[in-house]
Amino acid sequence: MTATTTHPLTLEEFLKLPETQPASEYINGEIIQKPMPKGKHSRLQLKLCNSINEVTESKKIAYAFPELRCSFANRSIVPDIAVFSWSRILFDADGEAPNDFLLCPDWTIEILSPEQSSNRVTGNIVFCLEHGCQLGWLIDPKDRSILSFQPSQQPNLLQGSDRLPVLPEIDLIVTVNQLFGWLRMSD
DSSP: OEEOOSSOOOHHHHHHSOOOSSOEEEETTEEEEOOOOOHHHHHHHHHHHHHHHHHHTTTTSEEEEETOOEEETTEEEOOSEEEEEGGGOOOOTTSOOOSOBOSOOSEEEEEOOTTSOHHHHHHHHHHHHHTTOOEEEEEETTTTEEEEEOTTSOOEEEETTOBOOOOTTOOOOOBHHHHHHTTOOOO
């Protein structure tokens, strides 16, 4: 991630700016552009969103959004995956998802890119936990590990056959090995 401005803006001013590609985040008055996702990142993001939504959407339990801007508590972040409990999604009059999510996700998932600062990404996860998020994952494809974060607990390093924690209402069983196994596309 790299900083793109030198003078501080307010969150309101930031949200009026045109979107960038890849997305920029607003953290502590600074605009920071995320790196462009690459193959492994994109593959894990898609497979994980699909796996979560496959067990949650039809039952209206939750929904996993890829690259969704979440603005709350004077910060605007774009987690790789933001999972919201169905009851917290403020559907519009037509029953459609809103364009603006002005709340913290229930579960935030970040997939570390080689050029990203793990501390900055971890800081976003911790910030979410401090504002009502129930679960955070930091996925590191390079060393095939996942840090799991939960409120008022130490982070938990998960590897190999460790089962990954999910929100209690989500009936999804996946291990670290299974998740990284999704990277393999040919034999």
